[in-house]
Amino acid sequence: MSDKILMKGNEAIAEAAIIAGCRHYFGYPITPQTEIAAYMAKKMPKIGGTFLQAESEIAAINMVYGVASAGKRVMTSSSSPGVSLKGEGLSYLAGSDLPSLIVNVQRGGPGLGGIQPSQSDYFQSTRGGGHGDYHMIVLAPASVQEMAELTVKGFELADTYRMTAMILADGTMGQMMEPVSLDLDVKPAPEKPWATTGTGMAREHNIVNSLSLVPEELEELNFKRYDRYKVIEENETMYEEYKVEDADIVLAAFGIAARVSKNAVDEARKMGIKAGLIRPITLWPFPKAPFKAAAEHAKAFISVELNMGQMIEDVILATESKRPVTLCNRAGGMIPDPKQVLNSIIEVNGGIQ
Amino acid sequence: MAVVFDKPHALIDVPLHYCPGCTHGIVHRLVAEVIDELGIEGKTIGIAPVGCSVMAYNYFNCDMIEAAHGRAPAVATGVKRADPENHIVFTYQGDGDLASIGMAETVHAAARNENITVIFINNAIYGMTGGQMAPTSLVGQVTQTSPYGRDPKACGYPIKVCEMLSELVGPEYLERVTVNNVKNVRNAKKAIKKAFQNQIDGKGFSLVEVVSSCPTNWGMTPKQALDWIDSDMLPYYPLGVYKDRSAEQKEAE
Amino acid sequence: MSTKNMLFSGFGGQGILFAGKFIAYKGLIEDKQVSWLPSYGPEMRGGTASCSVIVSDTPVGSPIVSNPDILIAMNLPSLDRFEDAVVPGGMIIADSTLIERKVKRDDVTVFYVPATQMASDNKLGNLANMIIVGKLLKEIGDYSEEGLNAALDKVISARHADMKEVNLKAIKLGAEL
Numbered sequence: 216m217s218d219k220i221l222m223k224g225n226e227a228i229a230e231a232a233i234i235a236g237c238r239h240y241f242g243y244p245i246t247p248q249t250e251i252a253a254y255m256a257k258k259m260p261k262i263g264g265t266f267l268q269a270e271s272e273i274a275a276i277n278m279v280y281g282v283a284s285a286g287k288r289v290m291t292s293s294s295s296p297g298v299s300l301k302g303e304g305l306s307y308l309a310g311s312d313l314p315s316l317i318v319n320v321q322r323g324g325p326g327l328g329g330i331q332p333s334q335s336d337y338f339q340s341t342r343g344g345g346h347g348d349y350h351m352i353v354l355a356p357a358s359v360q361e362m363a364e365l366t367v368k369g370f371e372l373a374d375t376y377r378m379t380a381m382i383l384a385d386g387t388m389g390q391m392m393e394p395v396s397l398d399l400d401v402k403p404a405p406e407k408p409w410a411t412t413g414t415g416m417a418r419e420h421n422i423v424n425s426l427s428l429v430p431e432e433l434e435e436l437n438f439k440r441y442d443r444y445k446v447i448e449e450n451e452t453m454y455e456e457y458k459v460e461d462a463d464i465v466l467a468a469f470g471i472a473a474r475v476s477k478n479a480v481d482e483a484r485k486m487g488i489k490a491g492l493i494r495p496i497t498l499w500p501f502p503k504a505p506f507k508a509a510a511e512h513a514k515a516f517i518s519v520e521l522n523m524g525q526m527i528e529d530v531i532l533a534t535e536s537k538r539p540v541t542l543c544n545r546a547g548g549m550i551p552d553p554k555q556v557l558n559s560i561i562e563v564n565g566g567i568q
Numbered sequence: 569m570a571v572v573f574d575k576p577h578a579l580i581d582v583p584l585h586y587c588p589g590c591t592h593g594i595v596h597r598l599v600a601e602v603i604d605e606l607g608i609e610g611k612t613i614g615i616a617p618v619g620c621s622v623m624a625y626n627y628f629n630c631d632m633i634e635a636a637h638g639r640a641p642a643v644a645t646g647v648k649r650a651d652p653e654n655h656i657v658f659t660y661q662g663d664g665d666l667a668s669i670g671m672a673e674t675v676h677a678a679a680r681n682e683n684i685t686v687i688f689i690n691n692a693i694y695g696m697t698g699g700q701m702a703p704t705s706l707v708g709q710v711t712q713t714s715p716y717g718r719d720p721k722a723c724g725y726p727i728k729v730c731e732m733l734s735e736l737v738g739p740e741y742l743e744r745v746t747v748n749n750v751k752n753v754r755n756a757k758k759a760i761k762k763a764f765q766n767q768i769d770g771k772g773f774s775l776v777e778v779v780s781s782c783p784t785n786w787g788m789t790p791k792q793a794l795d796w797i798d799s800d801m802l803p804y805y806p807l808g809v810y811k812d813r814s815a816e817q818k819e820a821e
Numbered sequence: 822m823s824t825k826n827m828l829f830s831g832f833g834g835q836g837i838l839f840a841g842k843f844i845a846y847k848g849l850i851e852d853k854q855v856s857w858l859p860s861y862g863p864e865m866r867g868g869t870a871s872c873s874v875i876v877s878d879t880p881v882g883s884p885i886v887s888n889p890d891i892l893i894a895m896n897l898p899s900l901d902r903f904e905d906a907v908v909p910g911g912m913i914i915a916d917s918t919l920i921e922r923k924v925k926r927d928d929v930t931v932f933y934v935p936a937t938q939m940a941s942d943n944k945l946g947n948l949a950n951m952i953i954v955g956k957l958l959k960e961i962g963d964y965s966e967e968g969l970n971a972a973l974d975k976v977i978s979a980r981h982a983d984m985k986e987v988n989l990k991a992i993k994l995g996a997e998l
Contacts, residue, residue: 277646
C-alpha cells in the first residue's frame with residue numbers, strides 16, 4: 216500500500232500551505248473553495264497559527280498585505296467574485312513588491328454567475344487582476360498532487376521574486392479527491408531585510424509603500440519590476456507535453472481541461488490521428504517556447520477551455536499565427552466532454568484518415 | 569547649552585508637507601512623543617492611510633506601511649497577528665479613510681477588539697483631494713461637493729464615530745479629543761498615550777478621535793479654524809471618553 | 822480490470838459520497854489510480870447527491886464520469902436521470918426498496934437490491950449504501966475481506982471506530998446476495 220492519502224484539492228492546498236510554513240490565513244466564505252478556510256480554521260489554532268474570517272474579501276487581502284509586510288508567509292483563498300474584490304489588494308501587493316499566495320478556485324461568471332467549475336478568470340489572472348502594470352505568477356494545477364506541490368512552489372516563487380503567486384484552480388480541482396503524497400520538499404524562506412518588523416533601534420526605518428508621486432521615479436520602478444518579470448519568464452516557465460513530438464493536431468489546455476484533453480488525445484491516437492497536448496502549468500509566464508516549436512510540425516492547434524476563449528489569444532501569440540488555432544470550449548460552469556474535444560480534433564484534422 | 573525643546577526621536581527631522589495651520593503636525597508630534605516616552609519605537613509599525621497623511625511614512629522614524637484607502641485597520645490586523653508579542657501597531661487615518669471607504673474595516677477591527685491603536689483625524693473634509701464633503705462634514709457645511717451646504721435630505725447626517733463604535737461590545741477604549749488650545753493638546757496626548765499603553769497591556773482596540781482643523785479647505789485663517797472647532801465642531805462632536813472597559817470594570821468591582 | 826467509471830447517485834443523507842469514497846480508498850490501497858468527484862452546490866444540502874469514482878490501472882484523465890460503466894442508483898430521480906448514460910454492456914445496481922420501476926434498457930446488466938429494506942430488517946440503520954457496495958464488489962469480482970478492513974480504517978475516523986463493525990456487516994450482507 217502506498218503512503219498516499221485521499222484528499223480534496225482544496226484540503227491539499229491548505230495542508231501544503233501549512234507544510235510550506237504558512238501560519239497566517241485570512242478568508243471569507245465562498246463556494247467552491249470554502250474547504251480551505253474550514254481546514255485552516257481547524258488546524259491553525261493547534262499549531263500556533265492565525266486563522267481569521269475577515270469581514271470581506273477586501274479586508275482579507277489587506278490582512279495578507281499586513282502579514283506580508285511583516286515578512287511572513289501568508290495566504291488567502293477565494294473564488295471568482297471574491298477575487299474581483301481582492302483586485303485592489305493584488306495591485307497594492309504588486310506595487311509594494313510583497314510576496315503572498317492567493318488561491319482562486321474559479322466558478323462561472325460574470326457577476327454572481329454560478330458555482331460550477333470555470334476557467335473564465337484567465338484574463339483576470341494572467342493580466343494582473345487589478346489596476347496598473349504588473350503580473351502575478353499564475354500556477355495552474357491539474358491534479359490534487361499538483362494542488363499541493365504548486366502551493367509550496369507558489370510560496371517559494373513569491374518569496375524569491377517578491378511578488379504574488381496565484382493558484383488558479385477551478386471547482387473540479389477543488390472538490391475532487393485523489394491520492395496525494397504530502398512528502399513535500401520545502402526550501403526555507405529567504406531573509407527579508409526589507410520587512411517592517413520594527414527597527415529594534417538598530418537600523419533605518421523600513422517603508423512598505425506603493426506611492427510614488429514623481430513620474431520619473433515611478434517609471435523607473437516599473438522598469439525594474441519588468442526586468443524581474445523577464446528573469447521569471449526565462450527561469451520559471453513550467454509546462455507538460457503529452458505526445459507532442461510527432462503531433463499534427465496540438466491541443467492547448469490547463470487544469471481540468473487538460474485532463475479531459477488527454478483522454479481525447481488518446482482516443483484520437485487510437486483512430487490514427489496524431490494528436491498531442493501542451494499543458495501550461497504556469498499561465499504567467501506563458502510557455503511560449505513549446506508552442507513555437509510545435510508550430511514547426513503541427514498542422515493546427517486547438518485551445519480547450521472552460522470559458523469563451525481566453526488562453527487562445529496566448530496560443531495564437533506563441534505560435535506567431537503560423538497555424539490555425541480553433542477553440543473547443545464550454546462556459547458558465549460546463550465542462551467539455553472528451554467526446555466534444557475528440558470531435559473537434561477530427562474536424563480540425565479534416566476527418567479520420 | 570541645555571536643550572529645552574527638541575524634536576521627538578520618533579519623528580524624523582524633515583519638513584512636513586502639511587498646510588500652514590493644519591493640526592496634523594501637532595498630532596504627529598504627540599504620537600511621536602508618546603512612542604518616545606513608552607520606549608517602543610524599535611517595535612512600532614505605523615500604518616499610513618490615503619488622504620493628507622498618506623506620506624506619514626516619511627515622518628515617523630519607526631517602520632511604516634502605506635495602506636490602500638480605508639484598509640489600514642485590516643493591514644494593522646495582519647501586522648499585529650504576524651507577531652503579537654513583539655509588534656506595536658498603530659494606524660493614522662482621516663475621516664474619509666476611516667469613516668467612509670474604510671468603515672467596514674474600522675467597525676470589524678473594533679468588534680474583534682483587535683489589539684491595535686487607531687489615531688483618527690476628524691477635520692470634516694477631504695483635504696488631499698481639495699476639499700470635498702466627508703462623512704463627518706457638518707450639516708450645512710460648504711465643500712466642493714456640497715456647494716450649497718451639506719443637505720441631510722440628499723446626503724444624510726455626519727457620522728459620530730466614537731458614539732457609534734461605543735455600542736459595540738468589542739472595543740476597549742474610545743475617546744474624542746481636540747488640539748485647538750494648549751489644554752486640549754495636553755488632554756489629547758494623555759488619550760493617545762493611554763491608547764498605546766492599552767495595546768502594550770494587551771487590552772485591545774483603542775481609538776482616539778482628534779477633532780482637527782483644515783484652514784485651507786475650510787477657507788479660514790488658522791486662528792479662525794481653531795475657533796470654528798469650538799463654535800461648530802464640538803457642539804456636534806462632544807469631547808470625552810465614550811468607552812473605557814477597564815475603567816468601567818474597575819468601577820464595577 | 823483496466824478502468825472502471827462509476828457513478829453513485831441518490832438522496833443527500835443516503836451516504837452516497839461515503840460509499841464512493843470507500844470504493845476510491847479501496848482502489849488506492851490496492852495501488853490503483855483513483856479519483857472521486859462529488860457534485861457540489863445547493864443540492865448538497867438535502868437534494869440529490871452524486872459522485873464520480875474512477876478506479877483504473879492507468880492514470881486517470883478526466884475525473885468526470887458522464888457515461889458510467891457502473892451506475893449505483895439509490896433513488897428514482899437518480900435512475901431517471903442517469904439510466905440512459907450508462908455505457909452499453911454496463912451495469913446498474915438499483916435500491917429496489919426505493920425504486921419501484923424496472924430498468925428500461927436491455928443492453929445493461931441490472932441488479933435490484935432491496936437495500937433500504939435489508940438495512941432496516943438487519944438493524945443496520947442507514948447503511949443501505951454499504952449493502953449496495955457489497956453487491957458491487959462481488960459483481961466486479963473485487964471482494965476480499967482484508968481489503969475491506971483496510972479501506973474502512975481509512976474512511977471511518979477514529980472517533981467513529983465503533984461504526985466499523987456494522988459497516989462490515991452491511992457489506993457482507995450485500996456480497997452474499
